[in-house]
Amino acid sequence: MSRAALLVLADGRFPAGGHAHSGGAEAAVRAGRVTGAASLEDFCRGRLHTTGLVAAAVAAAAALGADPGELDAAADARTPSPTLRRAARRLGRQLLRAGRVAWPSAELDALAERFPKGAHQPVVLGVAARAAGLGPADAAYCAAYESVSGPVSATVRLLGLDPFEATAVSARLAPEMDTVVSRAVGTARRVAGEGADALPAASAPLLETGAEAHAGWAVRLFAT
Amino acid sequence: MHLGHSLSHGGPEVVGADARRPDGVRRALRIGLGGPVGSGKTATVAALCRLLRDEVSLAVVTNDIYTREDAEFLLREAVLPPERITAVETGACPHTAIRDDISANLEAVEDLEDEVGPLDVILVESGGDNLTATFSKGLVDAQIFVIDVAGGDDIPRKGGPGVTTADLLVVNKTDLAPHVGSDLARMAADARAQRDGLPVVFQSLRSEEGARDVAAWVRERLAVWTA
Ligand SMILES: Nc1nc2c(ncn2[C@@H]2O[C@H](COP(=O)(O)OP(=O)(O)OP(=O)(O)O)[C@@H](O)[C@H]2O)c(=O)[nH]1
Numbered sequence: 001m002s003r004a005a006l007l008v009l010a011d012g013r014f015p016a017g018g019h020a021h022s023g024g025a026e027a028a029v030r031a032g033r034v035t036g037a038a039s040l041e042d043f044c045r046g047r048l049h050t051t052g053l054v055a056a057a058v059a060a061a062a063a064l065g066a067d068p069g070e071l072d073a074a075a076d077a078r079t080p081s082p083t084l085r086r087a088a089r090r091l092g093r094q095l096l097r098a099g100r101v102a103w104p105s106a107e108l109d110a111l112a113e114r115f116p117k118g119a120h121q122p123v124v125l126g127v128a129a130r131a132a133g134l135g136p137a138d139a140a141y142c143a144a145y146e147s148v149s150g151p152v153s154a155t156v157r158l159l160g161l162d163p164f165e166a167t168a169v170s171a172r173l174a175p176e177m178d179t180v181v182s183r184a185v186g187t188a189r190r191v192a193g194e195g196a197d198a199l200p201a202a203s204a205p206l207l208e209t210g211a212e213a214h215a216g217w218a219v220r221l222f223a224t
Numbered sequence: 225m226h227l228g229h230s231l232s233h234g235g236p237e238v239v240g241a242d243a244r245r246p247d248g249v250r251r252a253l254r255i256g257l258g259g260p261v262g263s264g265k266t267a268t269v270a271a272l273c274r275l276l277r278d279e280v281s282l283a284v285v286t287n288d289i290y291t292r293e294d295a296e297f298l299l300r301e302a303v304l305p306p307e308r309i310t311a312v313e314t315g316a317c318p319h320t321a322i323r324d325d326i327s328a329n330l331e332a333v334e335d336l337e338d339e340v341g342p343l344d345v346i347l348v349e350s351g352g353d354n355l356t357a358t359f360s361k362g363l364v365d366a367q368i369f370v371i372d373v374a375g376g377d378d379i380p381r382k383g384g385p386g387v388t389t390a391d392l393l394v395v396n397k398t399d400l401a402p403h404v405g406s407d408l409a410r411m412a413a414d415a416r417a418q419r420d421g422l423p424v425v426f427q428s429l430r431s432e433e434g435a436r437d438v439a440a441w442v443r444e445r446l447a448v449w450t451a
């Protein structure tokens with residue numbers, strides 16, 4: 001196993017489609033809830049502790065070898081917005097494509113066979129982490145970090161936010177990412193015994209409703 | 225008007241990852257169209273569809289920056305049945321989606337082949353971008369860079385990856401040259417100097433010839449691809 005594999009998987013330039021998504025930031029900017037670094041930090045904190053936590057737990061459970069079908073259904077149940085479900089599967093499919101080339105493995109091949117149109121992205125992330133020789137905490141870190149880094153880089157484009165200030169937002173949230181990851185891994189370890197119901201179900205209603213409204217805009221920079 | 229040299233110049237061999245689909249069948253030839261905003265990429269795609277749709281099975285992927293305008297234009301013009309036109313959203317960064325992270329575009333071309341195939345050619349239009357935006361070889365087998373005479377007649381001289389390395393350079397809107405004071409002969413000489421023998425087509429989509437030369441080039445690429 002290589003520690004550096006974690007950096008490869010977590011790299012924002014890993015070619016898995018994330019660049020086209022704002023993680024709800026575009027809708028929040030339009031609604032006037034994100035206007036600068038301070039409100040971006042609030043937005044990201046909320047996202048990290050809700051959908052970020054769920055994604056991290058699902059990814060960790062997948063990395064531990066839980067059944068991808070069960071995890072995909074659990075992720076669906078925790079994603080009320082049909083738009084976000086579609087986006088999550090699309091991103092899962094894109095990650096699967098990149099992951100299979102980066103870390104060829106029978107488990108990733110089987111996942112592609114079973115979900116030709118994609119499984120929820122955190123499920124694929126966990127299986128890709130396994131294929132890369134990484135563990136559940138690594139997978140959870142990728143998911144938690146992504147839940148923040150996505151909106152941060154999108155907001156740099158949307159608001160012309162100072163990129164140093166934007167990066168400082170991510171840095172300030174790093175200790176909270178540690179907390180979220182340890183909670184996520186704790187619940188993921190219970191899935192083997194208790195099933196996917198053990199996973200957290202924190203949700204962010206504004207992210208869900210905002211995604212539905214955003215999908216109806218005629219003019220937008222990001223897919224979600 | 226065609227100031228370029230022989231279209232039979234082959235350029236680099238047809239390249240592109242995985243020429244066969246998982247079932248072993250040869251996939252469609254994928255041709256990218258890139259170039260600055262408003263140079264005439266969508267108009268060229270529309271013209272190519274009209275010229276080629278009766279002889280080859282075609283589909284189009286558009287990459288719009290913040291709308292679905294290109295796809296909607298093609299749908300409105302009815303250049304192809306709607307199920308053969310797909311729009312990809314690019315997150316404010318058109319060159320990323322055609323070069324650095326091609327996953328969404330690959331998905332679009334594969335879904336088109338699955339759903340409306342078999343296809344002979346898929347045209348992938350990039351969102352309008354800058355002179356450095358080129359397609360990944362993992363996405364397309366050949367690329368066309370479209371500039372226009374109204375964008376300044378010094379663009380061929382400036383060069384850049386699109387102008388110098390594209391398999392075909394199209395200088396569009398030659399009808400506007402007298403109105404904007406662009407010197408076509410100079411553009412042709414500069415392009416020749418930059419491109420090391422690669423072909424150049426000058427066209428006006430307002431003329432009767434339209435995209436005829438580009439269509440001939442596509443036919444040639446397809447012949448090489450299926451040979
Ligand atoms: N006069 C003239 N106008 C043209 C020609 N080709 C295209 N146009 C016009 O130029 C404008 C832009 O053409 P498009 O095909 O939309 O350009 P595009 O490169 O697809 O633009 P983006 O996708 O926005 O980057 C349209 O109004 C076309 O009708 C031409 O040969 N001559």
Ligand SMILES: [Mg+2]
Nearest residue numbers: 265266294349
């Ligand atoms: Mg266009």
